Amino acid sequence: MSLRRRKKDLTFWEKIYIPEIVKGLALTLKTMFKPKYTVEYPEVKFIPPASYRGRPVLVMEENGKERCVACGLCSRVCPPLAIFVQAAETPDEKERYPVKFEINMIRCIFCGFCEDVCPEEAIVMSKDYELAFSSREEAIYGKDKLLTPIKQVQDRINFLRQYK
Amino acid sequence: MPKIVLDGKEIEFSQGQTIIEAAKAAGIIIPHFCWHPKLSVSGNCRVCLVEIEKSPKLAIACSTIASDGMIVSSMSDKAVAARNAVMEFLLINHPLDCPICDEAGECKLQDYAYTHSTGESRFTEEKVHKDKRVPIGPRVMFDAERCISCSRCIRFCDEIAKDPELTFVQRGDRVTIVTYPGSELDNPYSMNVVDICPVGALTNRDFRFKARVWELSSTESICIGCARGCNTEIWVRNNEVLRLTPRLNEEVNSYWMCDHGRIDTFKFVNDDSRVDGPFLRHKDKLIRAGWDEALSKAVSTLKQYTKEEIAFIASPYVTCEDNYLFARFAKSVIGSKNIDFMRHIDPTFGDDILRREDKTPNSKGAELVGAIPAKGGLSFDGIMTGIKSGRIKALYIIEDDIVSAKPELEDILSKLDLLIVHSTNFNKTTELADYVFPSSTYTAKNGVFVNFQGRAQRIRPAASTIEQDRALDGMNLSRLDKFGTPFDSWANSKQRDARATWRIIQALMQIYGIKPKYSIAEDIFIDIAKNIEAFKGLNYEILGDLGVKLKTAKPELV
Ligand code: SF4
Numbered sequence: 001m002s003l004r005r006r007k008k009d010l011t012f013w014e015k016i017y018i019p020e021i022v023k024g025l026a027l028t029l030k031t032m033f034k035p036k037y038t039v040e041y042p043e044v045k046f047i048p049p050a051s052y053r054g055r056p057v058l059v060m061e062e063n064g065k066e067r068c069v070a071c072g073l074c075s076r077v078c079p080p081l082a083i084f085v086q087a088a089e090t091p092d093e094k095e096r097y098p099v100k101f102e103i104n105m106i107r108c109i110f111c112g113f114c115e116d117v118c119p120e121e122a123i124v125m126s127k128d129y130e131l132a133f134s135s136r137e138e139a140i141y142g143k144d145k146l147l148t149p150i151k152q153v154q155d156r157i158n159f160l161r162q163y164k
Numbered sequence: 165m166p167k168i169v170l171d172g173k174e175i176e177f178s179q180g181q182t183i184i185e186a187a188k189a190a191g192i193i194i195p196h197f198c199w200h201p202k203l204s205v206s207g208n209c210r211v212c213l214v215e216i217e218k219s220p221k222l223a224i225a226c227s228t229i230a231s232d233g234m235i236v237s238s239m240s241d242k243a244v245a246a247r248n249a250v251m252e253f254l255l256i257n258h259p260l261d262c263p264i265c266d267e268a269g270e271c272k273l274q275d276y277a278y279t280h281s282t283g284e285s286r287f288t289e290e291k292v293h294k295d296k297r298v299p300i301g302p303r304v305m306f307d308a309e310r311c312i313s314c315s316r317c318i319r320f321c322d323e324i325a326k327d328p329e330l331t332f333v334q335r336g337d338r339v340t341i342v343t344y345p346g347s348e349l350d351n352p353y354s355m356n357v358v359d360i361c362p363v364g365a366l367t368n369r370d371f372r373f374k375a376r377v378w379e380l381s382s383t384e385s386i387c388i389g390c391a392r393g394c395n396t397e398i399w400v401r402n403n404e405v406l407r408l409t410p411r412l413n414e415e416v417n418s419y420w421m422c423d424h425g426r427i428d429t430f431k432f433v434n435d436d437s438r439v440d441g442p443f444l445r446h447k448d449k450l451i452r453a454g455w456d457e458a459l460s461k462a463v464s465t466l467k468q469y470t471k472e473e474i475a476f477i478a479s480p481y482v483t484c485e486d487n488y489l490f491a492r493f494a495k496s497v498i499g500s501k502n503i504d505f506m507r508h509i510d511p512t513f514g515d516d517i518l519r520r521e522d523k524t525p526n527s528k529g530a531e532l533v534g535a536i537p538a539k540g541g542l543s544f545d546g547i548m549t550g551i552k553s554g555r556i557k558a559l560y561i562i563e564d565d566i567v568s569a570k571p572e573l574e575d576i577l578s579k580l581d582l583l584i585v586h587s588t589n590f591n592k593t594t595e596l597a598d599y600v601f602p603s604s605t606y607t608a609k610n611g612v613f614v615n616f617q618g619r620a621q622r623i624r625p626a627a628s629t630i631e632q633d634r635a636l637d638g639m640n641l642s643r644l645d646k647f648g649t650p651f652d653s654w655a656n657s658k659q660r661d662a663r664a665t666w667r668i669i670q671a672l673m674q675i676y677g678i679k680p681k682y683s684i685a686e687d688i689f690i691d692i693a694k695n696i697e698a699f700k701g702l703n704y705e706i707l708g709d710l711g712v713k714l715k716t717a718k719p720e721l722v
Pocket residue numbers: 056074077078079080081082083103107108109110111112113114115
């Protein structure tokens with residue numbers, strides 16, 4: 001039984017190997033003069049595009065109130081059970097609102113299902129990727145950390161309206 | 165027996181049954197909104213349209229009487245198309261506000277929209293708007309937009325609660341439900357309309373927005389509001405009891421329960437006044453103590469009294485198991501004849517629907533298992549007179565706040581030298597006590613209640629104490645229970661350091677030198693079944709979900 005031959009055997013020039021090295025070095029040299037893609041994080045911050053899925057946040061309307069009606073769908077769909085919502089009654093037209101809304105950022109896997117399922121466009125994925133905690137309690141984000149003015153997440157909302 | 169053919173399956177029926185009833189008896193559910201097995205037929209929702217061979221038009225299964233040889237189809241193209249059309253019609257003006265609707269998750273309209281609807285609406289016009297959030301009664305909220313005008317609520321008030329309060333007004337797409345002028349939906353059974361309303365038009369104001377139903381676990385139990393012992397489900401999230409709903413038992417409560425039972429019988433379980441761990445009196449104050457310390461001190465103080473000086477008050481609120489062991493402790497271990505329990509009779513509470521004058525769940529059971537005076541022993545009133553005269557010096561009460569029930573007892577009980585109390589919550593009786601043992605509530609233990617009919621029915625643990633583990637103890641789990649860890653705020657609720665009364669009694673008996681015999685409540689029940697005629701041959705499995713009527717219901721004097 002003969003050995004399986006390679007698809008393409010090396011040519012003579014490849015075999016002597018020096019021209020290949022030169023080619024490689026030429027590529028390196030060329031790239032050195034091209035614009036840089038890396039940034040000097042954390043001095044320089046990476047600003048992700050609208051399609052990026054950073055930590056989920058709650059949309060805060062201009063009037064300072066959350067859009068969320070505490071329906072609990074995000075909490076139900078969330079694969080790692082990161083979200084806990086406690087509803088309560090409000091005199092506003094929407095009848096219910098979340099008195100308590102917690103996302104456990106240790107549990108969250110940034111899947112975006114919450115954003116996908118929300119009937120109110122009330123929870124969206126932000127551009128925030130800077131997450132560090134020193135304790136379990138600190139990793140549970142309450143409404144104070146989640147509520148984000150709608151202006152800051154407008155481009156994500158536009159993105160969702162276009163592509164969702 | 166006459167037969168009809170339903171969707172190619174031959175089913176038997178008894179003369180006079182409608183198609184929907186015949187199908188239900190054979191285990192087939194024909195989709196329906198307005199029909200309810202316990203209410204009159206109104207036939208207005210039209211979802212149960214079926215095709216009957218040789219009949220020119222579709223017929224509604226809820227009011228068409230089955231006749232021998234009928235060939236019925238609920239799956240034929242025509243029937244399915246009709247059902248889709250009815251669903252589309254019902255959804256035309258439905259607000260689709262499931263996200264803020266408490267019914268979501270247990271809503272018939274929602275379910276049928278998945279199973280019997282095309283999922284598309286051709287209706288693009290503005291929907292009809294009606295009143296939302298109308299407090300139609302003290303315990304029920306009404307949302308007119310969600311109502312599909314099935315009239316179940318109206319028929320319930322007329323036929324079951326026997327208190328006509330609701331009616332339709334207006335016509336066509338403006339039709340809505342109102343109460344008669346000057347009245348409210350406030351009959352003692354009003355909250356049953358919440359269960360039977362097929363949509364979220366009528367919702368429970370007490371449970372309003374507390375939780376989504378899919379976050380809760382539900383456990384079969386019995387209402388402790390009166391001697392009827394309505395079969396219930398206890399709904400729990402994060403170890404907190406959030407609502408009770410009735411559970412079908414034709415022998416006891418059918419589909420219903422009263423409002424008192426539904427909202428007044430579980431709040432104490434979640435309350436901050438719960439006794440958490442044993443307490444001892446130390447210089448006029450109750451101080452938290454360890455179990456061993458409290459138990460051994462209680463026994464050594466008890467030993468200072470002769471058996472004639474000690475009396476025992478059992479409880480019609482606790483299970484047969486608890487009362488049985490308590491009576492055994494009193495009669496055989498201490499050797500006292502003075503044991504009885506307080507009757508809680510409220511003549512204004514009873515009616516001829518469900519509610520009974522006896523506002524406790526287990527007075528019959530307490531009598532049967534021997535929590536009554538032995539020959540020559542003192543009855544409840546006798547014990548009280550005995551305390552007054554100084555003949556009785558020590559009293560042991562389990563789970564009954566007799567001082568709140570009868571305020572004049574306060575003076576009498578303060579004459580005692582020793583008062584030991586088992587209680588779920590701090591109350592007027594525990595205020596006078598020297599020892600308070602924390603007992604777990606009926607939502608956290610196994611046991612048996614005997615209702616006024618002499619029917620033995622089981623309760624099961626739905627919420628846990630510090631010593632119970634939901635999973636290991638085989639309690640029903642919600643999704644949150646299954647996946648929660650102690651680090652999740654929604655899974656690390658407060659669990660109290662409490663024990664079923666029989667466990668506490670058994671621990672006391674052990675100090676008296678009696679080897680503990682029982683490891684679970686059923687062990688005691690098996691003992692009861694061995695020793696007490698009325699329970700002969702029973703065990704938890706035989707009692708099952710619906711209970712068993714006892715043969716004899718006369719207490720024997722032991
Ligand atoms: S992004 Fe995914 S994991 Fe994170 S909270 Fe939303 S649903 Fe849960």
